[in-house]
Amino acid sequence: MNRLRGLKIEQELLIKELRLVQEHIERLDTEIIDIVRNCREGQILLSMPPIGVVQAATIIATIGNIANFEKASELKCYFGWAPRRDQTGISFDRTKLTRRGFVP
Structure with missing residues (x-):
């Protein structure tokens, strides 16, 4: 009986932790979308139809700033x-x- 009770508590805690992680992911996604849409590089990249927010964010994170390239x-x-x-x-x-x- 105690083992079952311990498993139930652990399950509840894991579910709470999962929900918290999901909230963090949603907040980060919102921030990333906002940053990409409001920066010059992001606007340029998003103007190319096959490139979405995730791809643009990845490129921006990789190069840092377009000014790094002459x-x-x-x-x-x-x-x-x-x-x-x-x-x-x-x-x-x-x-x-x-x-x-x-x-x-």
């Missing part, structure tokens, strides 16, 4: 979005993204 090509490089063109003669044979990025 040129757009440096930012592209940082994320590995820089194109690499294979050229023979005067025509481009193919273009693909490099794995590490490239600054021309």
